[in-house]
Amino acid sequence: QVQLVESGGGLVQPGGSLRLSCAASGIVFSVYDMRWYRQAPGNQRELAASITRDSITNYADSVKGRFTVSRDNAKRTMFLQMNSLKPEDTAVYFCNAVLGSRGHWGQGTQVTVSS
Numbered sequence: 001q002v003q004l005v006e007s008g009g010g011l012v013q014p015g016g017s018l019r020l021s022c023a024a025s026g027i028v029f030s031v032y033d034m035r036w037y038r039q040a041p042g043n044q045r046e047l048a049a050s051i052t053r054d055s056i057t058n059y060a061d062s063v064k065g066r067f068t069v070s071r072d073n074a075k076r077t078m079f080l081q082m083n084s085l086k087p088e089d090t091a092v093y094f095c096n097a098v099l100g101s102r103g104h105w106g107q108g109t110q111v112t113v114s115s
Helices: none
Strands: 003-007 011-012 019-024 033-039 046-051 056-061 069-072 077-082 091-098 102-105 109-113
Touching: 003 091, 019 033, 019 091, 019 102, 033 069, 046 069, 046 077, 056 069, 056 077
Parallel strands: 011 109
Antiparallel strands: 003 019, 019 077, 033 046, 033 091, 046 056, 069 077, 091 102, 091 109
């Protein structure tokens, strides 16, 4: 059974930092491309950051320079370090694992940026 479990969300003030984790089980984590999506209320889900199996990273323009995605294949975990957070970063953040036509999703973790 495939499971992706996100953690690390919460309430933070503007300018603050959070580190999200996505722990995977039931898949050969090292061969999957991994992605962080986010969805704000009333908006479509959007891709925030991605990291390939070869650790090539890519970022949405809105988070570039503030967010850093990384992975630890030995721990089967992906991370998202989020710095200089803004109120517009408020969203549910989802972990996504992709291998060819196969895709798996986590349940999401809420990030709220507010003073």
